[in-house]
Amino acid sequence: MRRKGTSEVVSPEGTKEKVFSYLEERFGLGRSLFDDYGLYMASKGRIYLGPRRVPDLPKIATIGLLVARVTGAVKPSTNLLQALGKQVTRNIVDATREQAIVYARGTDFKPDSSAVSGITDGYVLVRYEGASLGCGLLQKGMVKNMLPKAKRLELKFI
Amino acid sequence: MKIPDRFIERYGSLVDDKGAFLSCLGIMPPKSFRVNTLKSSAEEVARRFEGYGIGLKRVPWYGDAFICDNPEAGFSLEHFTGAIYMQELVSMLPPLLVRSELEKSRFVLDGCAAPGSKTTQIAAMMNNRGTLIANDVSYSRIRALKFNLEKAGVLNAVITNRDLNAFQNLRFETILLDAPCSSEGTIRKNYDVFDSWSESGIRQYSNVQKQLIVKAFDMLMPEGTLTYSTCTFAPEENEGVLQHLIDSRPEARLEKAAFEGLRTSETVASWNGVEFNEQIRNAARIWPHHNDTGGFFLAKVKK
Numbered sequence: 001m002r003r004k005g006t007s008e009v010v011s012p013e014g015t016k017e018k019v020f021s022y023l024e025e026r027f028g029l030g031r032s033l034f035d036d037y038g039l040y041m042a043s044k045g046r047i048y049l050g051p052r053r054v055p056d057l058p059k060i061a062t063i064g065l066l067v068a069r070v071t072g073a074v075k076p077s078t079n080l081l082q083a084l085g086k087q088v089t090r091n092i093v094d095a096t097r098e099q100a101i102v103y104a105r106g107t108d109f110k111p112d113s114s115a116v117s118g119i120t121d122g123y124v125l126v127r128y129e130g131a132s133l134g135c136g137l138l139q140k141g142m143v144k145n146m147l148p149k150a151k152r153l154e155l156k157f158i
Numbered sequence: 159m160k161i162p163d164r165f166i167e168r169y170g171s172l173v174d175d176k177g178a179f180l181s182c183l184g185i186m187p188p189k190s191f192r193v194n195t196l197k198s199s200a201e202e203v204a205r206r207f208e209g210y211g212i213g214l215k216r217v218p219w220y221g222d223a224f225i226c227d228n229p230e231a232g233f234s235l236e237h238f239t240g241a242i243y244m245q246e247l248v249s250m251l252p253p254l255l256v257r258s259e260l261e262k263s264r265f266v267l268d269g270c271a272a273p274g275s276k277t278t279q280i281a282a283m284m285n286n287r288g289t290l291i292a293n294d295v296s297y298s299r300i301r302a303l304k305f306n307l308e309k310a311g312v313l314n315a316v317i318t319n320r321d322l323n324a325f326q327n328l329r330f331e332t333i334l335l336d337a338p339c340s341s342e343g344t345i346r347k348n349y350d351v352f353d354s355w356s357e358s359g360i361r362q363y364s365n366v367q368k369q370l371i372v373k374a375f376d377m378l379m380p381e382g383t384l385t386y387s388t389c390t391f392a393p394e395e396n397e398g399v400l401q402h403l404i405d406s407r408p409e410a411r412l413e414k415a416a417f418e419g420l421r422t423s424e425t426v427a428s429w430n431g432v433e434f435n436e437q438i439r440n441a442a443r444i445w446p447h448h449n450d451t452g453g454f455f456l457a458k459v460k461k
Binding site for chain 1: 196197207210212230231233234235236237238239240241264265287288289290291300304305307308309311312313314315316317318319320326328
């Protein structure tokens with residue numbers, strides 16, 4: 001995590017480009033969405049999207065939102081897809097009610113074939129009735145659950 | 159629930175209706191939540207909950223807040239996605255008091271932020287723009303703060319883990335100081351408050367609060383706005399702290415703290431032989447039995 005200075009820092013510069021390109025290509029999240037924000041890099045390839053202006057402060061715990069991990073490939077976070085889900089234009093899996101409950105529980109599910117037609121294997125936004133549930137990994141017709149354990153919930157009202 | 163005699167002695171004479179006040183303390187407050195406008199709208203949430211068959215009552219003084227008749231609203235899709243935030247009603251007041259300032263501010267400090275209920279509300283009022291410094295001195299509470307900000311989709315926050323007194327001389331347009339306090343106003347939810355309740359504890363909190371409020375005031379830009387709030391009844395932690403600020407920083411000006419549709423009460427004029435400054439009357443007390451909420455105190459201070 002950057003701790004000094006007042007301008008955004010993602011190093012190496014190529015990582016920033018890689019994240020922006022991925023989000024645009026995979027999810028249609030254009031760069032202009034991020035104009036008012038900065039990308040910040042922490043340990044283990046974690047990338048945060050946060051305010052552009054960050055004062056010089058000691059004991060910074062976190063800047064903004066964890067949006068991706070970059071360890072070779074880019075892995076988007078559920079936080080990002082929940083926060084910007086309404087702007088995502090492609091690679092969306094619309095879950096049924098039962099599938100949404102299964103997803104929120106933290107379990108993998110098999111989407112209907114019509115829900116994944118035209119979607120290539122890779123990370124997807126899982127959505128239910130317009131609500132962005134989070135990130136999944138589409139692989140061989142299954143959506144692998146990418147929901148962090150702390151976010152899992154047994155839904156009673158959906 | 160056994161209410162300490164000394165507690166009754168202290169506050170029995172300050173409230174308008176001692177019996178209603180004391181009996182209210184034994185009843186849980188209604189469940190409430192706030193719509194996270196970064197992700198949804200009050201209309202959309204109301205429509206969804208109607209579909210669930212859960213009765214909602216819109217809070218008269220805050221269009222984004224609802225009282226909910228089902229204690230399991232936390233198991234809803236909207237809670238899962240961060241479209242709503244379960245939050246006690248009075249806890250929503252400090253950001254609401256400075257809503258117009260927050261909508262314009264680009265550099266804001268939440269001095270005692272964890273677990274983040276007010277911080278997420280501030281971020282929504284700032285529409286995720288500018289920079290919001292969310293600080294808390296307690297390392298163990300930072301995790302909950304981080305989790306809640308992420309769930310709410312907050313992008314403009316920087317979380318810091320410091321003693322506010324050790325902050326360098328930054329200048330903010332708006333500062334919220336929801337100070338650590340003896341938490342008497344949360345008794346309805348947590349009877350344990352009485353287990354550790356003591357007047358010496360109140361005095362200790364008061365000393366901490368006096369330091370914090372002066373530090374927070376010093377970090378305001380000229381024309382900046384500070385809200386000071388506690389969830390306690392103790393005048394030592396409320397009017398007494400504002401008096402200390404006025405004594406230490408005579409340029410501090412208090413503006414009226416009021417909300418259309420919410421019953422607020424007059425502040426205490428004197429306590430333990432100390433007459434409080436006239437300006438302090440602009441602050442507000444919220445007694446639990448008046449609006450069926452927790453107890454609260456808040457003030458709006460301008461530089």
